[in-house]
Amino acid sequence: MKPRPPTMRAKRRYILARILPYRMAADQKQVYLSLIEAATSLFGDAAVGFAQPAVVFCEGGYAVVRCRRGTEKDIATALATVSAIADERAALRTVAVSGTIHALRRRMKPIRPLSGAGDVKFGETYFTVYRYPRQKVDLVEKGIKHQKSLFFTEVDLEER
Amino acid sequence: MKITDACVHPYPAGDSTLARMAIEAAELGFDSIVAIGDAGNRYPGIEVLRGAVICAASQKEVVRQVRSPAVRDADVVFVNAGDTSFNRAVAAVKEVHVIRNIHATRRNAFDHVAARTAAERGVAMDISMAPIVHLRGTKRQKALQRYADILSLQRRYGFPLTISSDARSILGQRSVRDIRGLCALFGMTGAEVGEALSSVGRITEPHQPVRVVE
Structure with missing residues (x-):
């Protein structure tokens, strides 16, 4: 055509x-x-x-x-x-x-997680830590489905 | 002129800490945010004001809560809107800065009498982006109708408006450009959006006559 x-x-x-x-x-x-x-x-x-x-x-x-x-x-x-x-x-x-x-x-400026991922425990829940530039830290609940996410900074994480 | 997100709910009410929300707000084009229930801190590139929300059924209860230490320390005092008589009474309370949650009230809950009182006292009405972003169908249509009604009263009587993301997460925060687009849905012009985004500064620091200090 x-x-x-x-x-x-x-x-x-x-x-x-x-x-x-x-x-x-x-x-x-x-x-x-x-x-x-x-x-x-x-x-x-x-x-x-x-x-x-x-x-x-x-x-x-x-x-x-x-x-x-x-x-x-x-x-x-x-x-x-x-x-x-x-x-x-x-x-x-x-x-x-x-x-x-x-x-x-x-x-487009791709934002990739920084090295230094790990695990943290809040109360009874374990979270996987993903670090990003500008001191941003995303915490994802460990699990299979519908995991809870928290959005912190490095300073917030250190204070806990 | 400070561009302000008039209401965010940081952790533990939401899933994002105040510091993270402040960083995101700065990236989205805001100069300051009002955080409910958290201490006002200084973060690089953005000012964080302390807000307090009063949820009451009567004016008497509002006046009682306004005197509590947590509310007295707040930079911006919000009251959740109620029925017509409640809103008329609340608009006359001196310590109240902003009436919010108007989308959840009945039609005409904020009428021309309340609008005139709010204009005289400098009490603002809050327009929340959360119902437009998160609701669907008739609920969102009702919210848009309420906001259009508030806008027509504002144009007639001239009371201040504030705009808030009402975000409990960084995923709920929206940029200034997105807010302009969302407000255009109920007929708000770009100039009116700019005025509303900067009105928190005028509420917290109103124009007063010059005093001579010796």
């Missing part, structure tokens, strides 16, 4: 969103389902159908969302109302909006 000439194609915008918590390895499809659920409940089927949102890829703790030009503010607002991805508490924070994925890649 002959591709549509560039002047006839719909203009697109790309939104870079950071996925929180940092350790979450979000699947592209799960992010898409969360986005569609949030956008549809906020703006309705007609508006979301017009905006044509799609998740282009998820990597390094970021998601790149594509939408029709002119609807990027609505989609960014919908991203702010995402509170769970695949039944796990999460947040999507808009970092930048651009006309090209190339420009957004320059804004």
